[in-house]
Amino acid sequence: MIQPAFYLILSLVLFFIGVFGIFIRRNLLVLFMCIELMLNSVNLAFVTFSRMVQNLEGQIFVFFVISVAAAEAAVGLAIILLVFRSRKTAEIDQLTSMKG
Amino acid sequence: MIEIVFFIVFAGTAVGAALSLILQKNIIYSALSLILVIGSMGGLFLLLNAAFLAILQIVIYAGAIMTLFLFVIMMVDIKEEPVSTKLFRSRLALLALLLIAGGTMWGISASIPVFDPLSHDFSVKALSRELYTTYLFPFEAIAVLIISSVIGALYIARKEES
Numbered sequence: 001m002i003q004p005a006f007y008l009i010l011s012l013v014l015f016f017i018g019v020f021g022i023f024i025r026r027n028l029l030v031l032f033m034c035i036e037l038m039l040n041s042v043n044l045a046f047v048t049f050s051r052m053v054q055n056l057e058g059q060i061f062v063f064f065v066i067s068v069a070a071a072e073a074a075v076g077l078a079i080i081l082l083v084f085r086s087r088k089t090a091e092i093d094q095l096t097s098m099k100g
Numbered sequence: 101m102i103e104i105v106f107f108i109v110f111a112g113t114a115v116g117a118a119l120s121l122i123l124q125k126n127i128i129y130s131a132l133s134l135i136l137v138i139g140s141m142g143g144l145f146l147l148l149n150a151a152f153l154a155i156l157q158i159v160i161y162a163g164a165i166m167t168l169f170l171f172v173i174m175m176v177d178i179k180e181e182p183v184s185t186k187l188f189r190s191r192l193a194l195l196a197l198l199l200i201a202g203g204t205m206w207g208i209s210a211s212i213p214v215f216d217p218l219s220h221d222f223s224v225k226a227l228s229r230e231l232y233t234t235y236l237f238p239f240e241a242i243a244v245l246i247i248s249s250v251i252g253a254l255y256i257a258r259k260e261e262s
Contacts, residue, residue: 002103005205008205014115014118033134033169047148047153059153063152064242080176
């Protein structure tokens with residue numbers, strides 16, 4: 001029998017792979033994909049807890065997270081496209097006009 | 101027993117594809133790895149009796165969001181980007197963070213019970229009943245959010261006419 005801890009540890013590992021990716025990659029699109037990866041790992045934890053306490057509300061929260069992620073992807077990708085159109089680059093090291 | 105085999109297959113695919121997502125030089129391969137992660141996550145959802153979410157995962161994430169990603173990647177100029185090494189200075193800190201988090205999780209996992217056999221109704225029918233009664237207002241609000249985000253995205257990404 002699989003224990004909930006396995007799922008939670010898998011979710012933690014995926015989350016930290018996403019965090020690590022944000023540290024080592026410099027491309028806006030890859031950073032965005034890492035954020036999606038982290039959202040997904042959190043969804044997995046939600047579903048695991050929902051199964052553990054036998055309550056459907058965890059799954060409903062995941063449903064909302066997925067829909068908000070879809071909206072976020074649409075707007076975020078439009079912004080990335082706009083940045084690329086005006087700066088001709090998607091590397092965050094070169095997007096320094098705000099001294100970030 | 102077969103459950104454990106499926107879990108190992110899906111979990112291994114997810115972790116391997118996630119690593120390939122952050123280490124791949126070509127962005128297209130990164131996006132394809134993310135699709136693989138999402139697919140195996142759908143399998144894990146099935147193992148957790150969340151059939152509706154597994155379908156949503158495939159249809160919305162792998163189908164809609166990743167298609168959007170691939171379109172944008174095709175519009176944005178792809179350069180072979182070397183995985184940056186000068187940022188590895190913080191590697192030790194990250195490793196420490198990972199170890200701490202892993203240790204904490206390991207400690208917690210000792211007190212987490214095993215899955216009880218399913219006693220509640222986890223079917224799609226029960227989920228949708230809950231969604232359309234208790235969570236009706238957030239559900240409608242999500243519809244407004246998605247419509248406005250689509251309109252906003254179209255407005256942001258339109259061609260400037262000067």
